[in-house]
Amino acid sequence: MTSTPAPPALSRRLQAVLHRRPALRLTGLLTPALVWLVLLYIAPLALLLATAFFSTNSFTGRIEYEFSTDNVVDVLTTPEYLLTALRTVGVAVGVTLLCVVLALPLAAFMALVARPRSRPVLVALVLTPLWASYLVKIYAWRMLLVPEGGLLGSLSPGYGWIAVIVTLTYLWLPYMVLPVYAGISSMRGSFLEATADLGARPWTSFRTVMLPLLAPSIAAGSVFTFSLSLGDYITVQTVGGTHQMLGNMVYSTFSVDLPFAAAVAILPLIVMAAYLLTIRRTGALSRL
Structure with missing residues (x-):
């Protein structure tokens, strides 16, 4: 059976009520998304x-x-x-700082030096590594960093924390480049031109003008690089040798002692909450 449409009078009355009450209209629009968020994210986390x-x-x-x-007390x-x-x-x-150091010149070149026609191509090239498998990229770096016979030869740092930081930096670098690139693209060129007219050197212009304006974009990118590195455990197992991070502790204990693994998971939540509260004043959260 086909459902009969609502009477025109009832439809007009409902439209009038929604028009007079913007809060009710907003509630109707947000309720499905909020229910989805509560059921699939907040409830499992709780x-x-x-x-x-x-x-x-x-x-x-x-x-x-x-x-x-x-x-909890034990942890x-x-x-x-x-x-x-x-x-x-x-x-x-360490991963976040290295991503910032690499993303600033790359994003500046993309936004200020590259031709406008080539900028979409450069953005696509930055995003290309995200299309590859996570495990494939980690094992590719394992081949590069292998202590004996690796593709880097004597320059290879071998397995350890340096290998972990380098690999994670490669994995999460696009998440830092894109916010910084968007921040530079939205920056008015007159700011840099004004500093140049006043006799400021390029490094002075970068330090006094560009870097303060990019602080929210850098902070927004750091939310991704910091949180993704904080919860990673596969990279440490693959290129970090026997060293452990919090993710490894959760992974190794959840199958035998789920309550203890859940207690360990509280630590990164505390760290991320403190980190988000720290960068809230930069305005980064409004850019996510």
Whole structure:
């Protein structure tokens, strides 16, 4: 059976009500997206955090649904786990800083030096690595960084933290280049011309004019590079040898002790919350 259309009078009445009440109209537009977000993202995350306050029976391996703070207290007070968290943050900061150093000249060339016709091509080339498989790119870097017989020869750093930072920088660099490129493209050229007319050197113009204006764009890109590096574990397993990050701890324990793995997952959440609160004043969150 085909559904009968709503009477014209009822349709006009509904349109009039929505027109008089913008808040109701906005609620109707946002409700499906909010329901999707709550059911598929916030609810699973809340369940994961709630699991951290349970325990696992050492004999049966089953989860005991009795409230306990032992796992959370253990994770937050054990020096070994805190050292792993500090090591993970150090890798994420190193990757972010290296992405900034590489993205600034590349984005500046794309936005200020390259011809307008070639800029879309350069943007596509920056995005091209994202189209390849994540695992393929990691194993390609493994071949480059292998200690003996690698394609880099004697220049290879081998497996370790340098290899992890280099590989993660390659993986997440496009996420830094694009916001910086958008920031430079939206920047008025008269700012740089005015500094040049006043006798400022290029480095002075970059340091006093361009860099402060690009701070929100850099901060927006750092949200991606920092968070993606913070939660990575496959790269460390592939090119980092036996070193561990928080993601490796979660991966190695979730199948045998899910509540403890959930407690470990609280650490990167705390770090990311602190990081987002730190950069909120730069206006970066409004650019995401």
